[in-house]
Amino acid sequence: MNASNKSQRAWLVLEVGAIALAVSLSMSAQVQTQTTTTTGQPTTEVKVDRATVVLVDGNDLVVKTENGRLVHFANVPESARATVDGQQLGIHDLKPGMTLERTITTTTTPQTITTVLRVTGTVWHVDPPNSVILTLEDGTNQSFKIPQGQKFNIDGQMVDAWGLQKGMKVSATKIVEAPETVVERQRQISGTMPPPAPPADVPILVLIVPVEFASADAAPAETAPAQLPKTGSQLPLLGILGAITLLSGLGLRALRLRAARARA
Numbered sequence: 001m002n003a004s005n006k007s008q009r010a011w012l013v014l015e016v017g018a019i020a021l022a023v024s025l026s027m028s029a030q031v032q033t034q035t036t037t038t039t040g041q042p043t044t045e046v047k048v049d050r051a052t053v054v055l056v057d058g059n060d061l062v063v064k065t066e067n068g069r070l071v072h073f074a075n076v077p078e079s080a081r082a083t084v085d086g087q088q089l090g091i092h093d094l095k096p097g098m099t100l101e102r103t104i105t106t107t108t109t110p111q112t113i114t115t116v117l118r119v120t121g122t123v124w125h126v127d128p129p130n131s132v133i134l135t136l137e138d139g140t141n142q143s144f145k146i147p148q149g150q151k152f153n154i155d156g157q158m159v160d161a162w163g164l165q166k167g168m169k170v171s172a173t174k175i176v177e178a179p180e181t182v183v184e185r186q187r188q189i190s191g192t193m194p195p196p197a198p199p200a201d202v203p204i205l206v207l208i209v210p211v212e213f214a215s216a217d218a219a220p221a222e223t224a225p226a227q228l229p230k231t232g233s234q235l236p237l238l239g240i241l242g243a244i245t246l247l248s249g250l251g252l253r254a255l256r257l258r259a260a261r262a263r264a
Contacts, residue, residue: 037111037114039111044108048101051099053094053095054070055096059077060072063100083189083191085192095194112180113179118171120136121135121136122134122170123135123166128146128160129148132144147174152171152172
C-alpha cells in the first residue's frame, strides 16, 4: 500500500513538473516581446593632456604636467604604446625629457530602449488593481501583475483592472521606455623627442679689429702735443736756463761800470 502511494506521488510530481514546463513554454509562446533601440545625436569631447617624462624605472613612469605637478604611473603595461616621431615606443623606450601628449576622445550617445509586451487571453480570475489570471490560447492559465495605469482592450473599448470580469477576452499591451547612455572613450598617446644637447664648451679666439669710418665733412682731429718719453731727462733744459741767467748778470754789471766811468 505504501509502495503504491509512493508511486502515485512520484507520478504526481512528474506531472506537476511537466505542467510547469508547459506553462513556461506557453508563456514564451503567448507573451510577445518586441524591443527597439532609438539612437540620438552623439556628442564628442576632446581633452588633451601634456607632460614631460621625468623618470622611467622599470614599468613605473613619472611625468611632470604643464602646471608643474608630478604624476606617477605604476605598472605601465608592456602593451602601452606612444607614437613618437612616427615610431611606436613602449614604456622601456621612453627617455627623460620626452614630451608626451595624451588625447582622450569621449563620445556620448543617448539611446532609448523601447520594450513592447503583448498578451491575449480570457479572464479567469482578477484581483484588481494588482493582478489578473488569464487563460491563454493554449488553454493554460497564467498570472500577470497589472502595472499602474494599465489599460485592457475589450471589444474595442479600453478599460482598467476594475472593469475586468471573468470570461472576458482581453488583449493588453505594455510599453516600457528606458533611457540609456552609451559612453565610448578612445585614448591616443603621442610624443616628441627631447631637444638635442648643446655642444661642449670649446674656447674660440675671436680677433676684433675696430674700424673707424670718418666722414668727408668731419673736422680733422687735433694733433696731441708731443711728450717726452718716460726715459728722457730735464737736466739739459736746466743747464740752458742757468747759462742765460749768468750771462744776463754779467751784462748788467758791465753796463753799471761803464756808467760810473762816464760820470768820473
